[in-house]
Amino acid sequence: MRKKTKAFLSGVTLAMAVLFGAGTPALASDNYPTRPVKFLVPWPPGDLEDVLTRLIAEEMSKESGKPATVVNRAGGGGVIGATSVANSRPDGGMIGSLVVDLVTTQVQAGNTPYAMSDLEPVGIFLDYPMTLVARSDAPYNTLAELATYSQTHDVSLGHFGYEALPTAITFKAAKDVGIKFASDAPFDSLDCSTLATGDADVITANTITVLACLKSGDAKLLTSFTRNRLSISPDTPTLAEETGITITAWNGLFVRKGTPESVKEKIAMYAQKALKTDRAKDVAKSTGAGIFWIGEKEAKKVIAEDFETTRELMSSMKGK
Incomplete structure (x- = not known):
């Protein structure tokens, strides 16, 4: 009798747990968001x-x-x-x-x-429409020209950090085409001011953060890390076109x-x-x-x- 009573109570406890405990998250998720x-x-x-x-x-x-x-x-x-x-x-x-x-x-x-x-x-x-951007007065317009210039002049790179994918892509491209960066530094934010202040000569950046200086003519795109050429700069070749690197x-x-x-x-x-x-x-x-x-x-x-x-x-x- 005791065993039956204990089993019955255990069953009731389990049923209540399902009703008021385990079942609650499911009900809450169905009504998401509740807060x-x-x-x-x-x-x-x-x-x-x-x-x-x-x-x-x-x-x-x-x-x-x-x-x-x-x-x-x-x-x-x-x-x-x-x-x-x-x-x-x-x-x-x-x-x-x-x-x-x-x-x-x-x-x-x-x-x-x-x-x-x-x-x-x-x-x-x-x-991301990730790009490699330089000041408009930089004496290079392509990756090949940047590579040639970097052999005899110091060029600094601004990037998102060494474990950021765009940074890895940039260094792989630099290695493939022969670009030599004299220095590089990570930034939490890369925009027009990074170039204007001279903190970096070339930066990896999303177009949205450099649109102002692209529109004003204070900056220019060297290449884009995208599947297709950018609609805002159809004459700029993609990195895939120039190096064969296709990851985005x-x-x-x-x-x-x-x-x-x-x-x-x-x-x-x-x-x-x-x-x-x-x-x-x-x-x-x-x-x-x-x-x-x-x-x-x-x-x-x-x-x-x-x-x-x-x-x-x-x-x-x-x-x-």
């Missing part, structure tokens, strides 16, 4: 991922009725912000807008306190491992709506950015492939 959401951008405001993430946050706020805001937490080549996402609760309360480096090169270099598996992609939405830098939305699928689906839904708006299309047109949506399943394949591809690029960074 304010933070989108974390691990860079200063103003770059492409920041602009587009703000559009996504606005769409979520409008559609869900819950506040969704963007927090910029720069530092450590993006690792500080990405770590906050990796350490967040797996409930969609914090969503990272993270560049490819933070799940590939930075992890490979041992710079992250998190493993790649601690973060799960919701989707990839941006191919992308950005995606990530959440903590274990976040419910229903939550990730909701985030993806809001993101896709935002990326189809006229405002997003205007960003693509004015900057040359590649804006699209690659869902979770395909994004995981892209990350796995890029993780292996970047190993070779990172090997060219040894000694830096």
Whole structure:
């Protein structure tokens, strides 16, 4: 009798746990978001991922009725912000807008306190219009001319950090075409002022951060690290055309491992709506950015492939 009573009570306890405990997260995720959401951008405001993430946050706020805001937490080549996402609760309360480096090169270099598996992609939405930019009065207009000039003159490079993919691409290209950089330095932000102040002669930069000096004629593009020539500068050859290097830098939305699928689906839904708006299309047109949506399943394949591809690029960074 006691055994039956104990078994009955255990069954009741289990049923109540399912009803009031284990079942609660599922119900909450179905109604996501039920509380304010933070989108974390691990860079200063103003770059492409920041602009587009703000559009996504606005769409979520409008559609869900819950506040969704963007927090910029720069530092450590993006690792500080990405770590906050990796350490967040797996409930969609914090969503990272993270560049490819933070799940590939930075992890490979041992710079992250998190493993790649601690973060799960919701989707990839941006191919950066990454470029190599110089002042307009620089005595070179192409990579070949820069290579020749650098043999007899000091040329300084400004970049995003040694574990940043665009940096690895830049050094690989320099090696391939014979560019000699007398010095180089990492910057959290690379824009027109970096060139104007003489902090660097050449910089790797997104077009959006240098549009002002490109339009004013104070800066010029030497090449772009993109699949196709930029719409804003169709005469500028791509790095693929000049060197055969085809890998690009992308950005995606990530959440903590274990976040419910229903939550990730909701985030993806809001993101896709935002990326189809006229405002997003205007960003693509004015900057040359590649804006699209690659869902979770395909994004995981892209990350796995890029993780292996970047190993070779990172090997060219040894000694830096």
